[in-house]
Amino acid sequence: MTARSIIVLSMAAAALTACQRPAAPVSAETPHVLAATDVAAGRYLVMTGGCNDCHTPNYARTGGKVPETEWLKGQAVGYHGAWGTSYPNNLRRTVAGMTEDAFVEMLSTREGLPPMPWPSVRAMAEADKRALYRYIKSLPLEGDPAPMALPPGQTPATPYEDMTMRVPGAPAQG
Numbered sequence: 001m002t003a004r005s006i007i008v009l010s011m012a013a014a015a016l017t018a019c020q021r022p023a024a025p026v027s028a029e030t031p032h033v034l035a036a037t038d039v040a041a042g043r044y045l046v047m048t049g050g051c052n053d054c055h056t057p058n059y060a061r062t063g064g065k066v067p068e069t070e071w072l073k074g075q076a077v078g079y080h081g082a083w084g085t086s087y088p089n090n091l092r093r094t095v096a097g098m099t100e101d102a103f104v105e106m107l108s109t110r111e112g113l114p115p116m117p118w119p120s121v122r123a124m125a126e127a128d129k130r131a132l133y134r135y136i137k138s139l140p141l142e143g144d145p146a147p148m149a150l151p152p153g154q155t156p157a158t159p160y161e162d163m164t165m166r167v168p169g170a171p172a173q174g
């Protein structure tokens with residue numbers, strides 16, 4: 001290692017200490033998003049992770065032409081399939097009601113309903129989960145709670161998207 005790279009590394013370490021990373025240790029080897037602030041990293045993850053597609057009304061249908069003031073407020077349009085009907089929660093309310101550690105724990109362990117990409121968020125580095133929490137927490141607490149999920153076999157009273165798989169010529173597969 002050259003003297004120069006040692007200087008660069010110690011500067012990086014000092015910068016990390018300065019921006020007060022969360023108390024829980026994150027391995028230096030774990031790849032995670034770096035940005036000027038954790039909130040900026042979280043915003044980047046929301047943008048690139050597709051979270052708005054489901055958690056922001058009309059986002060997917062309009063090709064993302066929804067202002068940030070509306071992001072992550074959840075939807076009362078259900079996703080209906082073999083699992084029943086699930087609703088993308090208002091994530092502003094989710095983070096308002098839980099600690100950062102509980103949020104990280106949920107994203108790390110919950111095996112929830114489709115089409116929420118639970119396996120994808122589980123695979124995120126801990127620092128990224130913390131950045132997501134901090135970004136969502138930075139948004140004003142607005143919007144209604146999403147409806148409760150319904151068990152299989154019930155027809156929703158809300159609008160919903162039918163995600164049952166159809167095979168031409170065969171009964172619905174669920």
Ligand code: HEC
Nearest residue numbers: 049050051053054086087088089094112113114115116117
């Ligand atoms: C394809 C649609 C879809 C996408 C994309 C999506 N979600 Fe979800 N999300 C859902 C649905 C539906 C639920 C409810 C699932 C359930 O009930 O288990 C949910 C639930 C959640 C919850 C649990 C909230 C609570 O209060 O229980 C969190 C947290 C969450 N999503 C975060 C994210 C993040 C972060 C992203 C982007 C990386 C994302 N979601 C992308 C559909 C989606």
